[in-house]
Every structure is written in structure tokens, then in C-alpha cells.
Amino acid sequence: QVQLVESGGGLVQAGGSLRLSCAASGRTFSRYTMGWFRQAPGKEREFVAAVSLSGGTTYYSNSVKGRFTTSRDNAKNTQYLQMTSLKPEDTAVYYCAARLRGPSVLRSEYDYWGQGTQVTVSS
Numbered sequence: 453q454v455q456l457v458e459s460g461g462g463l464v465q466a467g468g469s470l471r472l473s474c475a476a477s478g479r480t481f482s483r484y485t486m487g488w489f490r491q492a493p494g495k496e497r498e499f500v501a502a503v504s505l506s507g508g509t510t511y512y513s514n515s516v517k518g519r520f521t522t523s524r525d526n527a528k529n530t531q532y533l534q535m536t537s538l539k540p541e542d543t544a545v546y547y548c549a550a551r552l553r554g555p556s557v558l559r560s561e562y563d564y565w566g567q568g569t570q571v572t573v574s575s
Contacts, residue, residue: 454478454564456548461569468538468573474531474548474566481529482506485555487562488522488533490544490571497547501533502555511555516542538573545570 455477464470474486487502501522502511510522521534531548546569549562556562 454481454484454550456550456564456566458546458548458566458569461546461571463572463574464538466538466540466573466575469534469536470538470571471535472533472546472548472569472571474533476529476531476550478529482526484550484552484564486522486524486531487549487551487555488531488546489549489559489562490542490546491568492541492544495544497559499557499559500546502557503531504555509555511557513557535571538571540573540575543571543573 457475460472488500489497490500491497499513500516503522503524507524519537524531548566550564551562
């Protein structure tokens with residue numbers, strides 16, 4: 453089992469940047485594929501990005517590709533989401549998630565979730 457805690461959210465102007473972190477408990481972080489999802493008010497939770505066990509392969513939704521970068525540091529049990537060129541439509545609660553199998557874009561296939569961190573982008 454793994455516990456996840458996100459941090460780094462906040463209020464930023466359009467065009468700005470933020471870096472989210474997801475700290476994981478336990479000694480088996482490197483066994484989990486990690487993902488980022490987000491949920492805007494009135495909308496379903498959607499896939500944002502995922503990173504493979506070693507960090508060598510990353511996946512992105514079309515809406516963030518080229519602007520967001522996900523990475524992980526297995527020595528620090530931490531996943532990151534670097535967000536640049538932020539837009540008002542990026543406003544959402546951002547969640548990190550973990551699963552024991554390979555990367556997936558489906559929220560139903562992730563086993564563990566953090567509590568979320570709010571990102572608000574003003575125009």
C-alpha cells in the first residue's frame with residue numbers, strides 16, 4: 453500500500469508556471485506507475501500525465517502536451533508535474549495516483565490516490 457500527498461498548488465496568472473509534487477510513503481515507490489489527473493468544477497476527473505516505473509517514458513493528454521512535464525525521483529519517493537504556459541482552463545484540483553501495472557489513462561485503473569491540490573489560473 454502507498455499513501456500519496458500532493459503539494460505545490462496555488463493561484464497563478466495565465467502564462468505562468470507551477471510545479472506540483474506528490475510525495476509517496478513506503479519503500480516500494482519504484483514499483484508503482486504514477487499518474488496525474490485533474491478535476492474541474494462540474495466535470496469528470498481526467499487524465500493529465502503518467503510516468504513509467506523508471507521515469508524513462510512519459511504520457512500526456514493532448515490538452516497539456518508540450519506545456520506540462522511529469523517526472524519522478526525514486527530515491528525521494530516523489531513524482532512531479534511541471535506546468536508551464538498555464539491557461540485558465542487548466543484550473544482544477546490536481547490528483548496524483550499510483551498503480552502497480554503499466555501506465556494507464558483510465559482513472560479506474562489506479563489503485564491509490566492523493567487528496568488533491570488546487571490549481572487556479574487567472575486570466
